[in-house]
Amino acid sequence: MQQPVRIAPSILSADFARLGEEVRAIDEAGADWIHIDVMDGHFVPNLTIGPGVVKALRPHTARTFDVHLMISPVEAFLAAFAECGADIITVHPEAGPHLHRTIQTIKSLGKKAGVSLNPATPAKMLDYVLEEIDLVLVMSVNPGFGGQSFIDSQLRKVEAIRKQIDKVGKAIDLEVDGGIDASNCRRAIDAGADVLVAGTATFTGGPSRYADNIKALRGQ
Numbered sequence: 001m002q003q004p005v006r007i008a009p010s011i012l013s014a015d016f017a018r019l020g021e022e023v024r025a026i027d028e029a030g031a032d033w034i035h036i037d038v039m040d041g042h043f044v045p046n047l048t049i050g051p052g053v054v055k056a057l058r059p060h061t062a063r064t065f066d067v068h069l070m071i072s073p074v075e076a077f078l079a080a081f082a083e084c085g086a087d088i089i090t091v092h093p094e095a096g097p098h099l100h101r102t103i104q105t106i107k108s109l110g111k112k113a114g115v116s117l118n119p120a121t122p123a124k125m126l127d128y129v130l131e132e133i134d135l136v137l138v139m140s141v142n143p144g145f146g147g148q149s150f151i152d153s154q155l156r157k158v159e160a161i162r163k164q165i166d167k168v169g170k171a172i173d174l175e176v177d178g179g180i181d182a183s184n185c186r187r188a189i190d191a192g193a194d195v196l197v198a199g200t201a202t203f204t205g206g207p208s209r210y211a212d213n214i215k216a217l218r219g220q
Contacts, residue, residue, distance in 0.1 A: 001166060003173065003194040006032035007214050008066050010177070011057075012048065012146045013199030019053070023060045026202065029210035033064040033088075035177070035197045037143075038081070040071035043095055044144035051077070051084040058085035066135075066197075068116060068177070070143050071095065075102060082109035090114030090137050093125050103132050114175070118143060119151050123160045131168055136161055138193075141178030146199045150179030155191045162192025182216040189219055 009031050014022035023034055036054060041047035054067065067086040071077060074095040081089055089106045093099045093115065106113040114135030117125060119142055126136060138158050141148035158176060165172045176188045177197035185196055202213050 001169075001171070002162065002192055003171065005189055005193075005218055006173075006195045007202070007217050008033035008035040008175070008195055008197045009202035009210075009214070010035040010037055010146065010197050010199035012037045013203040015203075019057060020060045022203070022207075023057050025207040026210055026214070027061040027063050029207070030214045031063060031202075031210075033066040033195070034061060035066045035068065035199075036086075038067060038069050038071060039144065043072035043092070044070040046144045051080040054081060054086060055084035064088065066090070066114075066175075066195075068114075068137065069095070070116075075105065078102070078105050079109060082106070082111050086111060088112040088114055088135055090116050090135060092116050092118065093121065094118070100129055100132070103129055107132075114173075116143075116177075117157065119154060123157050123164065126161065126164060130164055130172070131170065133172065135173040135175055135195075136165070137175045137177055137197075139178050140176050140180065140188075143178075148179055150181075150184050154178075155187060158188065158191040158193055165192075180217065182213075185217050186219040 039046045039048040064087045072095040103113045112134035116137035140154040175195035176193040180198045181201035
Protein backbone atom coordinates (compact mmCIF):
# COMPACT_ATOMS: atom_id res chain seq x y z
CA MET A 1 0.00 0.00 0.00
CA GLN A 2 1.39 3.37 -1.04
CA GLN A 3 2.18 5.56 1.96
CA PRO A 4 1.95 9.36 2.33
CA VAL A 5 4.55 11.19 0.27
CA ARG A 6 7.71 12.15 2.07
CA ILE A 7 10.34 14.55 0.77
CA ALA A 8 14.01 13.75 1.33
CA PRO A 9 16.23 16.68 0.27
CA SER A 10 19.65 15.53 -0.88
CA ILE A 11 22.39 17.50 0.85
CA LEU A 12 24.58 16.86 -2.20
CA SER A 13 23.09 20.13 -3.51
CA ALA A 14 23.47 22.05 -0.24
CA ASP A 15 26.13 24.65 0.52
CA PHE A 16 28.91 22.41 1.86
CA ALA A 17 30.51 25.33 3.70
CA ARG A 18 27.32 25.62 5.78
CA LEU A 19 26.08 22.03 5.99
CA GLY A 20 24.85 22.15 9.58
CA GLU A 21 22.86 25.33 8.92
CA GLU A 22 21.51 23.89 5.68
CA VAL A 23 20.28 20.74 7.42
CA ARG A 24 18.55 22.82 10.10
CA ALA A 25 17.00 25.02 7.41
CA ILE A 26 15.48 22.16 5.42
CA ASP A 27 14.25 20.56 8.64
CA GLU A 28 12.43 23.78 9.54
CA ALA A 29 11.15 24.09 5.96
CA GLY A 30 9.30 20.79 6.22
CA ALA A 31 11.67 18.08 5.00
CA ASP A 32 10.64 14.62 6.17
CA TRP A 33 14.00 12.91 5.78
CA ILE A 34 17.57 14.05 5.11
CA HIS A 35 19.07 12.17 2.16
CA ILE A 36 22.84 11.73 2.38
CA ASP A 37 24.70 10.59 -0.75
CA VAL A 38 27.97 8.81 -0.02
CA MET A 39 30.19 8.33 -3.08
CA ASP A 40 33.62 6.75 -3.22
CA GLY A 41 35.06 7.79 -6.59
CA HIS A 42 35.17 4.09 -7.50
CA PHE A 43 31.63 2.68 -7.62
CA VAL A 44 30.50 6.07 -8.96
CA PRO A 45 32.60 8.82 -10.57
CA ASN A 46 32.50 11.28 -7.69
CA LEU A 47 33.80 11.59 -4.14
CA THR A 48 31.60 13.08 -1.42
CA ILE A 49 31.53 12.51 2.33
CA GLY A 50 32.33 9.89 4.96
CA PRO A 51 30.99 8.84 8.36
CA GLY A 52 32.63 11.78 10.13
CA VAL A 53 30.47 14.31 8.30
CA VAL A 54 27.31 12.31 9.00
CA LYS A 55 28.25 12.20 12.69
CA ALA A 56 28.84 15.97 12.71
CA LEU A 57 25.41 16.60 11.16
CA ARG A 58 23.49 14.29 13.49
CA PRO A 59 23.04 16.83 16.33
CA HIS A 60 21.50 19.36 13.93
CA THR A 61 18.22 17.49 13.34
CA ALA A 62 16.07 14.64 14.62
CA ARG A 63 14.86 13.84 11.10
CA THR A 64 15.52 10.44 9.57
CA PHE A 65 19.01 10.18 8.05
CA ASP A 66 18.49 8.34 4.76
CA VAL A 67 22.04 7.30 3.86
CA HIS A 68 22.63 6.07 0.31
CA LEU A 69 25.95 4.25 0.02
CA MET A 70 27.39 4.37 -3.49
CA ILE A 71 30.58 2.64 -2.43
CA SER A 72 32.20 -0.70 -3.21
CA PRO A 73 32.98 -2.93 -1.44
CA VAL A 74 30.23 -1.69 0.87
CA GLU A 75 30.38 -4.23 3.72
CA ALA A 76 33.39 -2.66 5.43
CA PHE A 77 31.58 0.64 5.98
CA LEU A 78 28.18 -0.47 7.27
CA ALA A 79 29.05 -0.38 10.97
CA ALA A 80 30.70 3.03 10.71
CA PHE A 81 27.63 4.64 9.13
CA ALA A 82 25.33 2.91 11.61
CA GLU A 83 27.39 4.25 14.52
CA CYS A 84 27.51 7.81 13.18
CA GLY A 85 23.73 8.22 13.06
CA ALA A 86 22.27 6.71 9.89
CA ASP A 87 18.66 5.54 10.29
CA ILE A 88 18.31 3.92 6.86
CA ILE A 89 21.29 2.42 5.03
CA THR A 90 20.76 1.77 1.32
CA VAL A 91 23.14 -0.27 -0.81
CA HIS A 92 23.40 -1.37 -4.45
CA PRO A 93 23.27 -5.05 -5.49
CA GLU A 94 26.46 -4.48 -7.51
CA ALA A 95 28.39 -3.07 -4.52
CA GLY A 96 29.21 -6.43 -2.95
CA PRO A 97 29.08 -10.15 -3.71
CA HIS A 98 26.38 -11.08 -1.18
CA LEU A 99 23.41 -8.71 -1.13
CA HIS A 100 21.34 -10.82 1.25
CA ARG A 101 24.20 -10.95 3.76
CA THR A 102 24.67 -7.18 3.48
CA ILE A 103 20.98 -6.66 4.24
CA GLN A 104 21.26 -8.98 7.24
CA THR A 105 24.25 -7.00 8.51
CA ILE A 106 22.40 -3.68 8.26
CA LYS A 107 19.44 -5.11 10.17
CA SER A 108 21.75 -6.59 12.82
CA LEU A 109 23.10 -3.07 13.38
CA GLY A 110 19.58 -1.96 14.27
CA LYS A 111 19.03 0.04 11.08
CA LYS A 112 16.51 -0.06 8.27
CA ALA A 113 17.87 -1.62 5.08
CA GLY A 114 17.36 -0.33 1.56
CA VAL A 115 18.33 -1.56 -1.91
CA SER A 116 19.02 0.88 -4.73
CA LEU A 117 18.58 0.06 -8.42
CA ASN A 118 20.53 1.94 -11.07
CA PRO A 119 18.71 2.80 -14.33
CA ALA A 120 19.92 -0.38 -16.06
CA THR A 121 19.40 -2.62 -13.01
CA PRO A 122 16.14 -4.56 -13.40
CA ALA A 123 13.40 -4.77 -10.79
CA LYS A 124 13.86 -8.56 -10.72
CA MET A 125 17.02 -8.01 -8.65
CA LEU A 126 14.61 -7.64 -5.72
CA ASP A 127 12.96 -11.04 -6.23
CA TYR A 128 14.56 -12.83 -3.29
CA VAL A 129 15.22 -9.92 -0.92
CA LEU A 130 12.14 -7.70 -1.09
CA GLU A 131 10.52 -9.16 2.02
CA GLU A 132 13.76 -8.57 3.96
CA ILE A 133 14.11 -4.84 3.28
CA ASP A 134 12.47 -1.59 4.34
CA LEU A 135 13.10 0.57 1.29
CA VAL A 136 13.63 0.36 -2.47
CA LEU A 137 15.41 3.29 -4.11
CA VAL A 138 14.95 3.64 -7.86
CA MET A 139 17.64 5.81 -9.43
CA SER A 140 16.11 7.98 -12.16
CA VAL A 141 19.58 9.20 -13.18
CA ASN A 142 22.90 7.41 -13.34
CA PRO A 143 24.42 7.93 -9.88
CA GLY A 144 27.44 10.11 -9.32
CA PHE A 145 26.38 13.71 -9.81
CA GLY A 146 23.53 16.05 -8.94
CA GLY A 147 21.67 18.18 -11.45
CA GLN A 148 21.03 15.48 -14.06
CA SER A 149 17.85 15.07 -16.10
CA PHE A 150 15.15 12.58 -15.10
CA ILE A 151 15.18 9.30 -17.09
CA ASP A 152 11.54 8.68 -18.02
CA SER A 153 11.93 4.92 -18.50
CA GLN A 154 12.37 4.52 -14.76
CA LEU A 155 8.68 5.27 -14.19
CA ARG A 156 7.87 1.82 -15.61
CA LYS A 157 10.26 0.31 -13.09
CA VAL A 158 8.59 2.25 -10.25
CA GLU A 159 5.20 0.93 -11.38
CA ALA A 160 6.52 -2.65 -11.47
CA ILE A 161 8.07 -2.39 -8.02
CA ARG A 162 4.91 -0.81 -6.62
CA LYS A 163 3.05 -3.96 -7.68
CA GLN A 164 5.71 -6.18 -6.10
CA ILE A 165 5.54 -4.27 -2.80
CA ASP A 166 1.73 -4.34 -2.73
CA LYS A 167 1.83 -8.10 -3.33
CA VAL A 168 4.17 -8.57 -0.37
CA GLY A 169 1.82 -6.51 1.79
CA LYS A 170 4.59 -4.97 3.88
CA ALA A 171 5.17 -1.24 4.48
CA ILE A 172 8.22 -0.91 2.24
CA ASP A 173 9.13 2.62 1.19
CA LEU A 174 9.48 3.21 -2.56
CA GLU A 175 11.89 6.07 -3.16
CA VAL A 176 12.89 7.80 -6.40
CA ASP A 177 16.09 9.80 -6.75
CA GLY A 178 17.42 11.76 -9.70
CA GLY A 179 16.18 14.77 -11.61
CA ILE A 180 13.05 15.09 -9.46
CA ASP A 181 11.47 18.54 -9.57
CA ALA A 182 8.05 20.20 -9.56
CA SER A 183 7.52 19.29 -13.23
CA ASN A 184 7.76 15.52 -12.79
CA CYS A 185 7.16 14.79 -9.09
CA ARG A 186 3.47 14.07 -9.69
CA ARG A 187 4.35 11.46 -12.32
CA ALA A 188 6.67 9.69 -9.88
CA ILE A 189 3.99 9.73 -7.17
CA ASP A 190 1.34 8.47 -9.59
CA ALA A 191 3.67 5.64 -10.63
CA GLY A 192 3.82 4.53 -7.01
CA ALA A 193 6.66 6.40 -5.31
CA ASP A 194 6.08 7.54 -1.75
CA VAL A 195 9.49 9.08 -1.02
CA LEU A 196 11.05 11.66 -3.35
CA VAL A 197 14.70 12.65 -3.18
CA ALA A 198 15.44 16.10 -4.55
CA GLY A 199 18.66 18.05 -4.39
CA THR A 200 18.70 20.90 -6.87
CA ALA A 201 14.91 21.34 -6.71
CA THR A 202 15.03 21.71 -2.91
CA PHE A 203 18.05 23.95 -2.49
CA THR A 204 17.51 26.34 -5.43
CA GLY A 205 16.93 29.91 -4.28
CA GLY A 206 18.42 29.63 -0.81
CA PRO A 207 16.81 29.08 2.62
CA SER A 208 13.96 31.53 2.09
CA ARG A 209 12.71 29.31 -0.77
CA TYR A 210 13.10 25.88 0.85
CA ALA A 211 9.58 25.62 2.30
CA ASP A 212 7.95 26.54 -1.03
CA ASN A 213 10.29 24.20 -2.91
CA ILE A 214 9.39 21.28 -0.64
CA LYS A 215 5.68 22.04 -0.89
CA ALA A 216 5.93 22.05 -4.71
CA LEU A 217 7.66 18.63 -4.62
CA ARG A 218 4.67 17.18 -2.79
CA GLY A 219 2.65 17.97 -5.91
CA GLN A 220 0.68 20.66 -4.09
